Amino acid sequence: MRILLVGAGGVGTAITRIAARRTFFDHMLVADYDLPRAKAAVAALGADAHRFTPVKVDAADRDAVTALLREHDCDVLLNATDPRFVLPLFDAALAAGADYLDMAMSMSRPHPERPYEEVGVKLGDEQFARSADWAASGRLALVGMGVEPGLADVFARYAADDLFDEIEEIGIRDGANLTVDGYDFAPSFSIWTTIEECLNPPVIYEKDRGWYTTEPFSEPEVFDFPEGIGPVECVNVEHEEVLLVPRWVDARRVTFKYGLGEEFIDTLKTLHALGVDRTEPVPVRGDGGTTVRVSPRDVVAAVLPDPAELGARMRGKTCAGTWVKGVKDGRPREVYLYHVVDNQWSMREYGSQAVVWQTAVNPVIALELLADGTWKGAGVLGPEAFEPRPFLDLLVEYGSPWGMREQ
């Protein structure tokens, strides 16, 4: 298998480190618009660097990416960029006849009149709209294959297959007790993506009603996370699992709640009230005195520390998981299937901070299952379209076990 990895940021770099220990692939091109960043990711692999080649590419340039896939005869494109680049990369893979994986789906657009009640263009809609083309080409677009979405969806399918006869609710719940020494405010994941998912209208699925939206930060609940993390206040957030799970798993309700904590929620509300969460460029006087146009949200991201660089100052654990409530053998059952990464462990083992490592390990496992033929398919499919057990077993083999708590 020959892989084109696009994006050598935090998650992309962690992907190279995890993949370097596995033998299932022949070669990985590491592409970034910032070539020194791609080179640094490859150089950090040391003696394992021989299967990796850094290259420069603009992820927004569909034709350039298609040419790169063809030139290097790649079997699959793994997208580790932010969601703005999903569509050009997805289209480039189809054009080049390659498979495609991503960890976040094409972006949503709120309902023009009733944004906090009805869905507009949903996450992934623009990808699913092309499913027939992918199926016809015999190639696979495996979308949302990080941790959330990704592993959380695998958990949902596993619960439906093995743990429940009937499911009332599937609720993805994400929480952490990470702290960053020396910073007043330092998100542990891409602020661009965090703003996008937290300020968009949260989406909820109900079997009787379909998908609908609410006000941001709705339905706060305190969820008790395992392995010493403890109770964290969680709120509804727009997330891919809510769009993916109901397509393959039968459940009456699907939600996603993020353990943001009160301070983080207040900060996001302030960013929004000020308008610096906006992505449309505004004119501003640049350093040289001439007017330039920049996206305010990009400036917020540029000012904050790079989350991928914070591992050494970070302490604590992050937990991703899927809470399922339903009936098994005529009796009510409630479980939380989860995956915890301790930052100290991921830093020691991989030199990657916990949140990016936890995202990165899942697409590598999926590629391995595709490489050996355990997983196969064509069209646009989510992680819950595949057999969950081989994935969960391989996660354990990768040294990062998952857990289950009966509630």
Place this chain on the structure above:
Amino acid sequence: MRILLVGAGGVGTAITRIAARRTFFDHMLVADYDLPRAKAAVAALGADAHRFTPVKVDAADRDAVTALLREHDCDVLLNATDPRFVLPLFDAALAAGADYLDMAMSMSRPHPERPYEEVGVKLGDEQFARSADWAASGRLALVGMGVEPGLADVFARYAADDLFDEIEEIGIRDGANLTVDGYDFAPSFSIWTTIEECLNPPVIYEKDRGWYTTEPFSEPEVFDFPEGIGPVECVNVEHEEVLLVPRWVDARRVTFKYGLGEEFIDTLKTLHALGVDRTEPVPVRGDGGTTVRVSPRDVVAAVLPDPAELGARMRGKTCAGTWVKGVKDGRPREVYLYHVVDNQWSMREYGSQAVVWQTAVNPVIALELLADGTWKGAGVLGPEAFEPRPFLDLLVEYGSPWGMREQ
């Protein structure tokens, strides 16, 4: 009198409208780096525009401003830009042999080790350092001649001359009940300046101790503002009056407290925690894909609505004033000398919103007193260096009376 006004923003535009009704000057050049903005200010004067000429100038370019002053034979430069441009404009006026007025003084720099206890470079220090040069040239730099600093300092001098034998404390207190329809967050004054004054360490003067600083937002107090504004929570803020008043007026303590309100304080704290209050340029990907360097604080200002344009959506009153506590004829006395502007009145009369109008009227009055010789001087002087009564009388003649409340 021939005047070079630099800055055709909110305050500059209001200055042209106020000055257009007065006969004391012959001509006013209206200069801005954005020539269309200067042209718009002049065009809005309609039939009164004949005494005004729009010109383009970069306020940061000392030599260009000097040349402009000489070319047009200007007697005085009135600086209506933000505080970053104080020094080049101040120096340009001296070089050209013109008088100089501003409404904010040269910027402070915090103490390098003990920023919240000791002063570093104080507001205006870099201007007062050149006082001997101004005195030697026989020209006047009248600094801090807006409303606060400005009218507030005139009130302090009036209290010392006419109302008190001994002064315990002079406390400038600023509060408003302005609201802006249709915005979550819309400051009524330059956000650049507001961030600068609110996040710098507040400065306090005590006769026994000199100038010292505290943590931002210190010593909260509820002050009851007149004319229906009512009680507003005020906190210490760095402001020029604290540096100016003690140079000419004998008082045991001088403070400045700003009625920011809790929500605004929280917003400023968040901006600071995120680091988007910073002025040093950061690299960010521009609209065209190339990396540009912009100041995060400039981006915040670019995203927010222009406060000068908000007048039509604004409702309420703004109050600037000077609270004085001391002794008169052996008995304790406490007064609040104040000036209130109702936004509805300033919009109707001048098409300018209340806060910028209230700032703009004062330097025009000062220019009139200088033009007719009522005020004269040489060197770097604050408003409290001059006879207060003619100023206060002229303010009434301009149609905007001041008030006094015995407490």
